[in-house]
Amino acid sequence: MINISEVTETNEMIQHENLDVRTITMGISLFDCIGDSVDVTKKKIYDKICRKAGRLVETGEHISKSYGIPVVNKRISVTPIATIGSSSCRSEEDYVELAKTLDSAAENVGVNLIGGYSANLAKGNTDKELIFLNSIPEALKVTGRVCSSVNVGSSRTGINMDAVRRMGDIVIETARASYGTESLGAAKLVVFCNAPDDNPFMAGAFHGITEGESVINVGVSGPGVVKKALEAARGANFEVLCETIKKTAFKITRVGQLVAREAAQMLGVPFGIVDLSLAPTPAVGDSVADILKEIGLEHPGAPGTTAALALLNDQVKKGGVMASSYVGGLSGAFIPVSEDQGMIDAVEAGALTLEKLEAMTCVCSVGLDMIAIPGDTPSESVAGIIADEMAIGMINNKTTAVRLIPAIGKKVGETLNFGGLFGYAPVMPVNTFACDRFVNRSGRIPAPIHSFKN
């Protein structure tokens, strides 16, 4: 039988170390909502989301009360809208109409974010997908809950450089369109390589075309719990360090597995995956950077950071994999800048640069995340940064992503303040040497040699 020290340990994690279920995300297929007119498609999408996810929020709250653990977010991901709208949408405005429908359906069922305003252009793009891309800035401007993602490459297909170049423009246009709200639109736009079909975390969540009718995916998080556990291992050797992280990751993930199973059963929807990610928030004590410091760095960005992060990421996976029957999504340590107070401190102290962050993304999930860059950064440079990050994903068979926020009208040293879960971001310098002759070449970067596995 459970003993008092185990009960105390669990409750300490929840009450003092920010252990929580970060998100219960319901994936919903919209394939049967494809209509021959925008109005029909909108009605079908709205009705289906409201029907499937009507009890999602209430279920999340019920689970939270039963187990005494916060379920922070209840969210929805849908089939990529570029595909769902391709039959009925003839213009950017038509696609924006679908974004508004997603927004109002999300509002109706009470979720704070809905993902899937997305397209997969890993190898090429259809005419409609190009129209879709052009609609993203306006769609993210006129909606509050909609999140967008675009997959522009994979280890099997190579990198669609035409899409990368275009996304350089779209990221800047999206930031400009939401100039009045600290360029927040760009915080809801992710560019992916090897995008997973079952990721529950925003802004990159979408219900991939490999998925079924609907599914429950859960993301659980507790960087604070890992940090606390590591305090007891100060000065210990690597074996003890790794063992401590693994054990803690196991415990955290078990909670995710429990919640995912319970939510799936209550909603009558199949359980999909648990995402093992360590996802920080701006709250004190909920920081991945603090774990790196506890491992022994003065600040993230110091020499040794990549090794420390590689170790952390791998142990989290090793501990988590045994805790859940199905692990998926992004699963690793997230290193967003604005959402992690320790990362912000490192940038402000001059310890952490964009280039070091890029190196760190080679060994963890996911990529360059929530990084504010000067508003006058040329779109070619944004495309170049995206291309670099996509190449890391393609060559290393991993998911990588870019979520840059061009701070329109702001320079290095100033900050963007989003508030809430998005936090605030100091504007970071970007290498000012040009890459336009590179990114303006048309076509694709071929798939890497190790993609030929047949």
Add this chain to the structure above:
Amino acid sequence: MQKVVITVLGKDKVGIMAKVCTYLADNGINILDISQTIVSGFFNMMMIADMGEKQKDFEKVRTELDDLGQSIGVQVRIQREDIFDMMHRL
């Protein structure tokens, strides 16, 4: 059988156990196991109980135990046991 874990935390005083146990008895909740410690004047108690087939809503019991705790100046929590089992048992 629905196993729950009830924890009581707060400054030690006369009658904490009596009040909590009376509530549980009145509501047909069967206590299976109790552990209790007092560390520097702070009362820390955990009990595993069975809510059985009781019709009374978990949410209602949770709220009433919370109110009871406040009335005697301690924190009373009730959680389904599965979360501890999942985390600490293979």
